[in-house]
Amino acid sequence: METIEQSIIPGLPDDLALRCIAKLSHGYHGTLECVSKGWRDLVRSEDYSCYKARNGWSGSWLFVLTQGLKNRWVAYDPDADRWHPLPRNIAVQDGWDHHGFEYVCVSSCLLVIGGCYVSSSSPREKTVVTGDVVRFDPFKKEWKRVASMRTPRAHFACAAVSGKVYVAGGRSAYSRLSNLVDSSSAEVYDPVADRWEELPAVPRPQMNSSGLGLSYKGSFHVMSDQVGIAEQISSGVFNPLEMSWSTVVDNWPSLMNYTVQVMKDDRPYTIVDSGLGGNVIQTRDTYEGEWYSVGSVPCVVVPNHPGESSPVVGFGFAALRDELCVIGGHVRIKLDAARFQIVRSSVMMVCNPLDRPLNWRETKPMCIPAGGLIIGCVSLEESSPP
Known part of the structure; x- marks a missing residue:
């Protein structure tokens, strides 16, 4: 000093x-x-x-991107119970919208990876698929460009496993007829060396497009977004130690709308629509592999909007420390027998999934103008003991 x-x-x-x-x-x-x-x-x-x-x-953080914020993330600090806007993502220029990107936290930083740029002013402008990667450093509070992926891709599978970032599949280009061209390639990023390396290709073509990535039991899982509820499906699993892919038939819930969050004890959780007008938290039996409900997600009470509210849709779902977080989304408020109003929610609710029945509490709401449909949310855990 x-x-x-x-x-x-x-x-x-x-x-x-x-x-x-x-x-x-x-x-x-x-x-x-x-x-x-x-x-x-x-x-x-x-x-x-x-x-x-x-x-x-680094502390623990929850990074959230909501619709309409023009690629400006907000961050929640659970120790201070406060939200903070981050500087705008330097990779996205004015006049362009960013879609199909992935995000992950690794080495105490937030990475925003790949995706495609679509002109917000000229719909006929060519869509550009990118391999760009930008890193937000919470210590310096700034974005920085780092090594780009070897293959530009959008709508791909991505996860952080043992301190490295794995990506697979996705869409590498758009044809003149607007048909998507899929990529079967996979690669891994070492944040310490700031280098991408190629991996063996994804083994099954049906996993290439819009696959969902998950870090589970030390391996990189690539699952189709067409997974059905309580069905035995095949997923691609990459073992970093053996540097090889395998196909595993397993039981995963529907991932069309929400994601699976894996807690520190390797127990996965997800949210499903119960079909009775409510959202339910489910987890997986360690031995049998079957999914079962552990409790429901309460309806959000929106200030200054009296009336009966419906369950939130378009929310974010994340694990932070030992708690599950449900963030933002849209709430339908019933005004009378025939009229409804859609309201953007900035509320975040958290619970410890091991406490039964689930005991939900609200944190401080997201800072203005964040709220509504969640585009991305990911948590950063302090890597070293305090």
């Missing part, structure tokens, strides 16, 4: 004071900067961010 004329905290050695402040989560930075000019300069310094990064004190 550079010499500071005054002590960071009077009565404490600067190295101990630095350690105390650096232990606080990023959610408190606004408050810290208001203490004094010295603290503000400290929190914004390169030395401070490097010190936190060196000790692995």
Whole structure:
């Protein structure tokens, strides 16, 4: 650290004071900067961010992108119970919409990977598929371009497994007749070396388009988005240790609308429509592989919108620490017997799935203007013990 004329905290050695402040989560930075000019300069310094990064004190974050935010993510800090807008994604230029990208957290950073760019002003403009990758560093609070994928792709399978990012399949181009051209390639990204390497091709053609990626039991699972409820289906599984694919017949729920979240104990959870006007949390039996319900997701009460509300749709679903999070979405409010109103929700509800019955609580709502349909959400867990 550079010499500071005054002590960071009077009565404490600067190295101990630095350690105390650096232990606080990023959610408190606004408050810290208001203490004094010295603290503000400290929190914004390169030395401070490097010190936190060196000790692995990234904190835990939930990154969320909602429709209409023009590729500007927001981040939730559970320690401070606060939401913060991130700088706008530098990869997306004005006049273009970004679709079909993937996102993952690895090495204490958020990665936004690939996708396609569609002109928002000229629908006839050619759709561009990209291999671009940008990284958001929560220590420096900035986006940076990193190594691009070897194969540009959109709507592909992606997951982080053991500190590396695996991608497979997807759509690599658009033909003149607007038919999608699928890619059977797969590759892996090493964030430490900032390098992509090719992997053996995806073994089954039907898994190439719009496959869904999942990190489960130390392997990269690629599942079709056409999976049926409670059906035995085949998925491609890549074993990083053996560097090979295998086909596994297994039981997975419908993934058309929602995703599977895997907790630290390798137990997966998902949300399904019960068919009775409500959403239900399901988990999987460790031994039998069958899915069963553990509780329902409550309806959202929207402030200033009296009336009976229907279950949320278009929400985000994520695991953060030991809790499951249901974020945002659209709520249908019943005004009378014949009229309804669709309202954007900025509410986040969390519960510990091991507590039965499920005990849901609301966190602080997303910061304005975030809310409504969730395009992406992913959690970042602190890698080193506090």
